[in-house]
Amino acid sequence: xxxxxxxxxxxxxxxxxxxxxxxxxxxxxxxxxxxxxxxxxxxxxxxxxxxxxxxxxxxxxxxxxxxxxxxxxxxxxxxxxxxxxxxxxxxxxxxxxxxxxxxxxxxxxxxxxxxxxxxxxxxxxxxxxxxxxxxxxxxxxxxxxxxxxxxxxxxxxxxxxxxxxxxxxxxxxxxxxxxxxxxxxxxxxxxxxxxxxxxxxxxxxxxxxxxxxxxxxxxxxxxxxxxxxxxxxxxxxxxxxxxxxxxxxxxxxxxxxxxxxxxxxxxxxxxxxxxxxxxxxxxxxxxxxxxxxxxxxxxxxxxxxxxxxxxxxxxxxxxxxxxxxxxxxxxxxxxxxxxxxxxxxxxxxxxxxxxxxxxxxxxxxxxxxxxxxxxxxxxxxxxxxxxxxxxxxxxxxxxxxxxxxxxxxxxxxxxxxxxx
Numbered sequence: 508x509x510x511x512x513x514x515x516x517x518x519x520x521x522x523x524x525x526x527x528x529x530x531x532x533x534x535x536x537x538x539x540x541x542x543x544x545x546x547x548x549x550x551x552x553x554x555x556x557x558x559x560x561x562x563x564x565x566x567x568x569x570x571x572x573x574x575x576x577x578x579x580x581x582x583x584x585x586x587x588x589x590x591x592x593x594x595x596x597x598x599x600x601x602x603x604x605x606x607x608x609x610x611x612x613x614x615x616x617x618x619x620x621x622x623x624x625x626x627x628x629x630x631x632x633x634x635x636x637x638x639x640x641x642x643x644x645x646x647x648x649x650x651x652x653x654x655x656x657x658x659x660x661x662x663x664x665x666x667x668x669x670x671x672x673x674x675x676x677x678x679x680x681x682x683x684x685x686x687x688x689x690x691x692x693x694x695x696x697x698x699x700x701x702x703x704x705x706x707x708x709x710x711x712x713x714x715x716x717x718x719x720x721x722x723x724x725x726x727x728x729x730x731x732x733x734x735x736x737x738x739x740x741x742x743x744x745x746x747x748x749x750x751x752x753x754x755x756x757x758x759x760x761x762x763x764x765x766x767x768x769x770x771x772x773x774x775x776x777x778x779x780x781x782x783x784x785x786x787x788x789x790x791x792x793x794x795x796x797x798x799x800x801x802x803x804x805x806x807x808x809x810x811x812x813x814x815x816x817x818x819x820x821x822x823x824x825x826x827x828x829x830x831x832x833x834x835x836x837x838x839x840x841x842x843x844x845x846x847x848x849x850x851x852x853x854x855x856x857x858x859x860x861x862x863x864x865x866x867x868x869x870x871x872x873x874x875x876x877x878x879x880x881x882x883x884x885x886x887x888x889x890x891x892x893x894x895x896x897x898x899x900x901x902x903x904x905x906x907x908x909x910x911x912x913x914x915x916x917x918x919x920x921x922x923x924x925x926x927x
Contacts, residue, residue, distance in 0.1 A: 510540050512608060513817065514595065516587045517615035517756075518545030519553075521792030521806035523573060523878070525613050528814040530574050539610065539821060541580040542601070543573060548584050549631040550878060553624060554803060555869045557662035557841075559638045560623040560726075560748070561645055561670050565871050565882050567631050567638075572879035584629075590614075590763045592784055611817045614772065614780075615792040616756035618801060621749050622725040624659045641726050648746035649674060652733060654715050655751030656680025657687055658840050661698060663750060668705045669843030677741060678702060679710040681751070689800055691836060694850045701842055713737045717749070725749050753801075755794040764788075771796035776829035778812050787820070789813045799832045808833055841866035 513529060515522045526543045533539055548570070555566030574580040585599040594608045601607055619625065623641055628634035645651065645667060653660050656678055664678050682688065684695040685702065703709055713735045721727060726749070732742040755770045765773040765782050772790045773781040774797070780788045791809040793801045808830060816826035839861060841847040847861035856864075875882035 511538060511610035512542055513539050513611045513613075514542045514544060514607060514609045515613040515615065516544050516595065517613075517617055517792065518543050518547070518550055518570060518573075518582065519615060519617045519792060519806075520803050521617075521809055522613065522615040523550065524806060524810040525615070525791060525814050526573060526580075527877075528810060529817060530576065530580060532814065532818045533821070536821070541574070542607070543570070543580075543582045544585055544587060544595075544597070544601075545570070545582070546584065546586040547626075547629050547634075549634065550874075551626055551634070552869075552871060552874045553620070554874075555871050556620075556624045557659055558666050558869060560641045560663055561666040562642060563638070564869065565875065565884075566869075567626075567634050568875055568878050568880065569631070570878070575879070588759060590760060590788075593787070610787065611820060612788045613813055613817070614760070614788065614790050614794065615806075616794055618753045618793040619756050620659070620753050621655075621751070623663070624750065644726060644728065644746055645671075648728075650743045651676050651746045651748065652715070652741055652744040653678045654747065654749045656682070656685040656709070656711075657751065658838070660748075660750040661685060661702060662841055663748060664702060664707050665705070665842030665846060668707060669845065675708075675743065676706075677708045677710065677744070679713060679715060679735065681712070681714050683712045685709070685711070687800070690838070694836075694838070694848065694855065697848060697850075697855060698840060701846065701848065705842070705846075710735065710739065713739065715741075715747075721747075722749060722752070757794050767796045770794075777816050777826040778809060778830050779816070779826070789817065797830070797832050799834055800836075800838075802838065804837065805833055839865045841869065 515526050522543060526541050529541055550568040550570055552566035552568060555564045558564045559566055570582040573582050583601050585597040587595045588598050589596040594606055597605045597607060626634040626637055628637050651667060651674060653664050660678060664676055667674060667676055685699050686695045699709060715733060715735055727747055729744060729747050732740060733744050734740050757766060757770050757772060760766065760772065764780055767773060772794050774790045774795050775781050778789050778791060778795065779786055780790060791813045792806050799805060812828045812830045815828045819825065819827050835852055837851055839849040841861055844866045845862050846858045847866050849856040849861050849864060872882045
């Protein structure tokens with residue numbers, strides 16, 4: 508019996524979730540196997556990226572246990588260089604061939620972010636060395652300029668301020684408010700107040716003009732004084748961190764699939780590619796041309812739709828799910844381990860809730876569990892248990908309130924994400 512391939516190109520949040528969901532759905536079905544392809548040898552937990560610029564965090568995770576059955580299914584480290592009908596071409600052979608046929612494909616290559624939001628390194632050891640180098644640069648610097656006032660820039664600023672109270676930090680953003688267009692004004696004002704309250708200088712509606720060579724470096728020690736486009740001199744800066752600019756990883760698809768003007772792949776409501784002859788190719792995650800804010804949490808809705816529709820196809824059925832763009836505003840921005848905001852449709856949760864729900868761990872423990880692994884730790888477990896018991900006994904009502912609110916928010920999120 509010939510086993511057909513379901514390939515998933517891109518091992519980020521969406522790709523891994525779809526791979527694991529399909530594995531569960533196809534248990535006992537020996538007609539298909541799942542092949543997850545990524546150019547890196549490791550899963551990079553992006554949410555932990557800002558903290559990795561300041562100190563070690565376990566956000567580089569092996570793909571070694573992605574599937575429950577790693578004999579039937581596989582993770583292959585390679586770059587997909589070309590897509591054709593029913594097959595892709597790899598830069599590293601899989602089973603002695605660079606040509607890989609498929610019955611169904613999912614493309615989830617994500618968005619290219621600057622370091623430390625993402626790493627450029629293909630191997631885990633190199634990525635860890637890259638993180639340590641940035642940590643060393645931050646430690647040595649006295650005056651740090653962060654260019655880009657989106658969530659990543661804000662979170663990196665918060666991590667630096669928490670660990671280094673005496674460093675001078677300047678955050679410059681091209682828009683008239685922090686964060687990006689499409690986010691309501693009130694949260695943008697709240698996060699600006701939080702940043703400035705922590706003794707961080709904020710420059711809005713201005714940019715730093717840099718060469719392409721410096722932009723590619725992402726983090727560097729300037730060799731000459733920095734001046735903004737509007738003429739503000741930042742002469743004391745001795746470290747620059749570029750945390751702006753992102754673009755979809757779709758250059759390899761421009762001659763094959765329909766792309767929007769900004770490079771996102773055009774899709775149908777089923778999240779299949781909107782092009783005749785590619786009905787068996789689905790798009791998930793940040794590269795989909797969907798009118799919603801690009802966030803990791805949105806991939807949950809994409810994954811449900813894509814995995815279900817592919818499973819339907821394996822049974823000879825038409826797609827049963829469509830995706831409704833999720834315009835519900837839900838965003839968590841940590842500011843170090845103890846501060847931040849979680850913005851919901853019902854209002855904002857402040858420092859305490861953000862610390863408990865996101866800031867302390869940045870979901871690293873949960874992400875390791877999602878990869879079927881246990882996060883390495885040297886924490887004194889017994890001490891943590893005692894501490895947690897004490898917190899619960901004195902603040903149980905608050906925790907219950909937050910959990911109830913979380914359920915309401917998640918209910919809004921999921922009911923607006925998918926329709927049967």
